[in-house]
Amino acid sequence: MSAFFSLSRIALAAAVLTAAASGACAQNQAQTQAPTASVAAAKPVAVKVFIGAMFEIGKNTGDRAGEFQLWFERYWKDATPINVPGALSPVFCNADGVCGSVLGMGKVNSSASVQAIVLNPQFDFSKAYYVISGVAGTPPARGTIGDVTWGSWLVDYDLGHRWAPEEGKPGAPVFMPRKGYENYRRFQLNPTLVQWAMRLTQDTQLQDSESAQRYRLRYPQPQARRAPHVGVGTHVSGDTFFHGPGLSNEAQYIVKSYGADDYVATEMEAAAIALVLARTHGTDRILSLRGSVNFDQGNPNETTLAHLDPAPGETAGGFAETVANVTKVGSIMVDTIVRDWTTWQNGAPALKK
Known part of the structure; x- marks a missing residue:
């Protein structure tokens, strides 16, 4: 055995003993200081409004805006991201208690993110309002x-029985609600809160585009041809992008069979997010806000497949204007809640006639 090896073993043993002693001291010191560290721990963020978008096209700022970017630029440009295990993206919060995140597209994706966020101890959602925002x-x-x-209502498009049209009576519906899903398939949002949202935003001047104006003229329906405005109605959540007059009529049939209002928007997430919140904090403070970027069917002169796969230059246009409209309308409600927090913190105030 060489002297060098012996000295190395002695040095190694000494290092181990030193490390052990240091570790013991550190452990004792940590135990001594534990109460102080606990007292000094950061308090959870008291969330007043949480804004959930489903996707962003690129970065959160500085490029083409998706569903989140304009919210981010309005409320969180200087915010530090808060990482949440189980969520798709970080959460951002400002000093006023307005927080937000990109949740992911689809019912499972978005609801998994929401559950991770609302159960995370870094946040206090006990009095929070929620704005589910997207196209x-x-x-x-x-x-x-x-x-x-x-x-006004959130309805799940997928929970039921379906069959091929040729396997039923000609012209009859091909959907039947499945028993057992009564508490999962539809949620009526707080009428007072929805009425507040409409009262505060219904006269908002919305952006429009020349391409959208031209595209609307392909449709004969008066509602399709008018200028954009702020409205209210049932949002239908489905993981399937249903298209065509047949499935559009089916969606309307479903919401009416559930006792909901007219179907006005097809999206992929809101009903699932509402279920998560129903089990954690209730649904009285949920708002669902959607901007329409396409029709759910083609015009009478095109097939459904042609509508789904348009030729270059044949798309509706108006996407940038619509996401701007969503943020413009939604921020009126967000800012009102935050500004008048003493009035709103205990729930939506009664409406005065």
Whole structure:
């Protein structure tokens, strides 16, 4: 055995003993200081409004805006991201208690993010309002490109029985609700809160585009051809992008069979997010806000497949204007709640006639 190796073993043993002693001291010191550290721990963020978008096209600022970017630029440009295990994206919060995140597209994706966020101890959601925000499709008989609608009901499109049309009576519905899903398939949002949202935003001047104006003229329905406005109605959540007059009529049939208002927006997330919130904090403070960027069917002169796969230059346009409209309308409600927090913190105040 060489002297060098022996000295190395001695040095190694000494290092181990030193490390052990240091570790013991550190442990004792940590135990001594534990109460102080606990007292000094950061308090959870008291969330007043949480804004959930479903996707962003690129970055949160500085490029083409998706559903989140304009919210981010309005409320969180200087905010530090808060990472949440289980959520798709970080959460951002400002000093006023307005927080937001990109949740992911689809019912499972978005609801998984929401559950991770609302259960995370970094946040206090006990008095929070929620704005579920994104783009949507709309039936041409009830909406147009650029519209912004507040959801009165959230209905799940997928929970039921379906069969091929040729396997039923000609012209009859091909959907039947499945028993056992009564508490999962539809949610009526707080009528007082929805009425507040409409009262505060219904006269908002919305952006429009020349391309959207030209595109609307392909449709004969008066609602499809008008300028965009703020409205209210049922939002239908489905993981399937349903298109065509047949499935649009089916969606309307479903919401009516559930006792909901007219179907005005097709989206992919809101009903699932509402279920998560129903089990954690209730649904009285949920708002669903959608901007229409497409019709859920083609015009009478095109097939459904042609509508789904348009030729270059044949799209509706108006996407940038619509996401701007969503943020413009939604921020009126957000800012009102935050500004008048002493009035809103205990729930939506009664409406005065």
